[in-house]
Amino acid sequence: LKFLSSYAFLLLVGGEFDLEMNFIIQDAESITCMTELLEHCDVTCQAEIWSMFTAILRKSVRNLQTSTEVGLIEQVLLKMSAVDDMIADLLVDMLGVLASYSITVKELKLLFSMLRGESGIWPRHAVKLLSVLNQMPQRHGPDTFFNFPGCSAAAIALPPIAKWPYQNGFTLNTWFRMDPLNNINVDKDKPYLYCFRTSKGVGYSAHFVGNCLIVTSLKSKGKGFQHCVKYDFQPRKLYHLYNNWDLSQLFSSYDKCFLGSSETADANRVFCGQLGAVYVFSEALNPAQIFAIHQLGPGYKVVITILL
Numbered sequence: 001l002k003f004l005s006s007y008a009f010l011l012l013v014g015g016e017f018d019l020e021m022n023f024i025i026q027d028a029e030s031i032t033c034m035t036e037l038l039e040h041c042d043v044t045c046q047a048e049i050w051s052m053f054t055a056i057l058r059k060s061v062r063n064l065q066t067s068t069e070v071g072l073i074e075q076v077l078l079k080m081s082a083v084d085d086m087i088a089d090l091l092v093d094m095l096g097v098l099a100s101y102s103i104t105v106k107e108l109k110l111l112f113s114m115l116r117g118e119s120g121i122w123p124r125h126a127v128k129l130l131s132v133l134n135q136m137p138q139r140h141g142p143d144t145f146f147n148f149p150g151c152s153a154a155a156i157a158l159p160p161i162a163k164w165p166y167q168n169g170f171t172l173n174t175w176f177r178m179d180p181l182n183n184i185n186v187d188k189d190k191p192y193l194y195c196f197r198t199s200k201g202v203g204y205s206a207h208f209v210g211n212c213l214i215v216t217s218l219k220s221k222g223k224g225f226q227h228c229v230k231y232d233f234q235p236r237k238l239y240h241l242y243n244n245w246d247l248s249q250l251f252s253s254y255d256k257c258f259l260g261s262s263e264t265a266d267a268n269r270v271f272c273g274q275l276g277a278v279y280v281f282s283e284a285l286n287p288a289q290i291f292a293i294h295q296l297g298p299g300y301k302v303v304i305t306i307l308l
Contacts, residue, residue: 004041008034008049012056023056024181025066035075043084050087054094061179061236061274064101065147073098073107077114081124088125096135103136141177141238142276142299148260150181150191150272155261161196161254169246169284175276175298178208178235191271193241197256197263205262206243207269208233215243238276240294244284277301 009017011033014026025031034053038046057063076091083091103111111133115126148154176193190207197203202218211233218224233239256263259278260271276298285293 004037004045005048005052008037009052012053019052019055019059023059023063025056025063028066028070031067031070031072032075035072035079039079043087046084046087047090050090050094054090054097057094057097059236061101061177062147062149064098067098068102071104071107073103074110077107077110080114080129083125085125088128092125092128092131095129095132099132099136100138100140139299141274142175142301144277144301145177146260146275146278148271148273148275150267150270152267152270153261153265154270155265156259157265158257158259161257168282169244171242171244171279171281171283171285171290173240173242173279173281173285173290173293175238175240176271177238177274178233179273180235181272189268192258192260192262192269193271193275194260195256195258195262196254198253199255203254203256204243204245206241207262235273238298240298242285242290242293244290246284 006017011027011030012025013022015022017023034049038049041049057067073095076095080088080091111129114123114129117123117126146156172194190209192205192207193213195203195205197205197218200221202220202224204218205216207214207216211231213229213231213233215227215229216224217226258265259275262269277300279293
């Protein structure tokens with residue numbers, strides 16, 4: 001039992017599995033291999049593996065995305081009628097986690113087909129599957145987002161900004177969610193949320209040191225200020241971010257503009273997590289306007305018109 005469980009997760013994470021240090025699924029195809037392997041295991045072994053698998057789905061959006069890409073919902077639904085009652089409960093729990101993240105039309109049709117009775121008799125486990133429908137609307141966060149894997153050069157490089165359309169200042173606004181590769185070494189790196197720098201290296205940036213967000217403004221080489229946002233930012237929780245710059249704080253141009261990394265984009269400076277829709281306004285918004293945007297929530301991704 002222990003060997004099979006270790007082997008299954010060894011395939012998934014590409015090394016020794018650890019729920020705190022190494023739990024990110026590296027090989028998507030290994031998920032399909034795992035489901036096929038479990039068909040030949042006893043109930044106790046299946047229960048242990050499915051319980052742990054659901055746990056790592058809850059720990060990382062990347063694991064949810066990988067499972068979605070291989071069509072795990074469909075694979076599991078097709079096996080539901082043949083599984084034990086205890087395993088069915090575990091699979092329904094996992095399906096609820098996946099469906100609240102993403103479910104295709106094809107998968108939804110398959111789910112409904114498994115709820116259709118014949119001759120007044122419900123299909124096996126149909127009542128349990130009803131709870132999946134209940135969990136589907138319980139989404140936390142935007143439906144679409146930028147996913148940053150935390151690898152070297154995995155960032156969004158924006159074209160150089162030669163001149164802002166209106167020299168009234170500007171505001172950067174987005175929602176972010178940290179999704180670190182593990183829960184232990186979050187203090188090791190300094191991931192950047194954004195970086196706007198000139199060819200001389202001056203400009204603005206925001207990066208993390210541990211759970212603190214450091215906002216930097218360099219007016220000239222080696223001169224500027226840093227503001228530390230001392231807040232216990234938690235992994236996999238959404239936060240609203242905005243930064244304002246007025247006319248006096250603007251430079252004429254920005255040659256190095258990045259979202260999700262510093263200008264070097266090396267492995268120790270890239271963001272690991274998700275960014276929602278990113279808005280850049282050509283003016284410094286006031287607190288009331290920022291509050292109104294915050295109230296729209298992280299899922300809002302339509303054009304925003306600011307009336308002066």
